[in-house]
Amino acid sequence: MLNKKRLIENFLKLLSINSPSKNERQIADHLIKYLHSLGLEVNEDQAGESIGGNCGNLYFKIPATNPKFAPIAFFAHLDTVKATVGINAKITDNWIKTDGTTILGADDKAGLAIILELVHQLREQSVDHGGIEIIFTVAEESGLEGAKHFDIKMLEAKLGFVLDSGDNVGSFVVKAPAEYDTTIEVYGKSAHAGVEPEKGLNAIFLAAEGLVALPRGRIDEETTFNIGIISGGESTNIVPDFVRLQGELRSLNEQKADSWIKEIKSIFETKIQQLGGKSQLKYNKIYSSFDISQNKNFKKIISLAAQKIGVCPRGVSRGGGSDANILNEKGLPTTNLGLGMKEEHTYKEKIAINDLVKGGELVLAIVQSLAKLTDE
Ligand SMILES: [Zn+2]
Numbered sequence: 001m002l003n004k005k006r007l008i009e010n011f012l013k014l015l016s017i018n019s020p021s022k023n024e025r026q027i028a029d030h031l032i033k034y035l036h037s038l039g040l041e042v043n044e045d046q047a048g049e050s051i052g053g054n055c056g057n058l059y060f061k062i063p064a065t066n067p068k069f070a071p072i073a074f075f076a077h078l079d080t081v082k083a084t085v086g087i088n089a090k091i092t093d094n095w096i097k098t099d100g101t102t103i104l105g106a107d108d109k110a111g112l113a114i115i116l117e118l119v120h121q122l123r124e125q126s127v128d129h130g131g132i133e134i135i136f137t138v139a140e141e142s143g144l145e146g147a148k149h150f151d152i153k154m155l156e157a158k159l160g161f162v163l164d165s166g167d168n169v170g171s172f173v174v175k176a177p178a179e180y181d182t183t184i185e186v187y188g189k190s191a192h193a194g195v196e197p198e199k200g201l202n203a204i205f206l207a208a209e210g211l212v213a214l215p216r217g218r219i220d221e222e223t224t225f226n227i228g229i230i231s232g233g234e235s236t237n238i239v240p241d242f243v244r245l246q247g248e249l250r251s252l253n254e255q256k257a258d259s260w261i262k263e264i265k266s267i268f269e270t271k272i273q274q275l276g277g278k279s280q281l282k283y284n285k286i287y288s289s290f291d292i293s294q295n296k297n298f299k300k301i302i303s304l305a306a307q308k309i310g311v312c313p314r315g316v317s318r319g320g321g322s323d324a325n326i327l328n329e330k331g332l333p334t335t336n337l338g339l340g341m342k343e344e345h346t347y348k349e350k351i352a353i354n355d356l357v358k359g360g361e362l363v364l365a366i367v368q369s370l371a372k373l374t375d376e
Helices: 004-015 025-037 047-051 106-124 203-212 254-274 296-309 323-329 353-375
Strands: 058-062 072-077 089-092 095-098 132-137 159-165 171-176 178-187 217-220 223-232 242-251 278-287 314-317 334-338 350-352
Touching (some): 004 025, 004 089, 004 095, 004 106, 025 106, 072 323, 072 353, 106 159, 106 350, 106 353, 159 296, 159 323, 159 353, 171 296, 178 203, 178 254, 203 223, 203 242, 217 254, 223 254, 242 254, 254 278, 296 334, 296 353, 323 334
Parallel strands (some): 072 132, 159 334, 171 314
Antiparallel strands (some): 058 132, 089 095, 095 350, 171 334, 178 242, 178 278, 217 223
16 A cells, blocks of 8 residues: 555655756755665766756666566656746645646656655565666656666666656557657748839748648648747848748658658748749657557556556557657667646646556556566
8 A cells, every 4th residue: 555645745845846847956856865865875867967957867776676577667757847936736626736827747746756655665565576777857848858868778677667648547658759840941032022022032921832732730640740830021011031930740650750751841842942932841850759569568567557456557659759759769668657647738737636646556566567577
């Protein structure tokens, strides 16, 4: 049985500490001190310096009680998507939420609090387990930067579990898309809009014509494309000669992503050329996709654990990226576990106490289920 009171207290304490991306020092120091008091040594890497933050990734290990069992790793991120200065988190009925003036930060402090409770449980109960490595990453929300700078060669874990999905407890992510930044630059010709507009070529109208020709939204069952920012022009009396369109493309299938980018580039550039202008599409891969749906270990362990605590195990495909994308890319098979946060990244963010507790029970049950996995 978990210590529900301690879990909630730790969660509320973590919520009270402001920790936006690259400013995780304070919450890290709190956690280091807390873990120290439990007799654990915590290491910090150099990620903070590399990315311009004030804190690195934290790493600590709970030694195996039975080295026969497979070593695993749990991950949660220290940062929140926005600052939470002045946060007023409260419990109303079964929900933990704020007064609506800040985000809650359950993404991902629910993950951190659950791991602290796991550490306590493993001290208080006798559980047969292999080595358990815990990593608290920085700057997840600003582009998975902490995970990108984390050296996984130092890990002995054979399986990774990120605690950071808003799906129901029992759900685990088996597929997630790759993401590409796309930037389209459109060049026209400037002129005085009232005196000699004939000499100009309006880049905003060019961009509009190009955009109309493009596919958008869910462009096939595995791929999405969006233009999210448009900028250009200086003054209403100048025919603008430049517009920039920024967007993103995501796909579960990287071959499809490649061919869609080529197609979008060709459609757009051809259209602009026909109209006498010039344009250029540039793209940049932010992270890779992953597909661990054929990995039997996750299915087996999470099914056993879910059964034990009475929730439904479900492998899901997800549209967002997480540290799991980077860890899989680096060679550690990793899933992302549902913790039941709702409306993350908004001021309505909330989490049910029952889900927080179930999430904690699931993680403990995963550690206990590893014994059965190794027996076979
Ligand atoms: Zn998160």
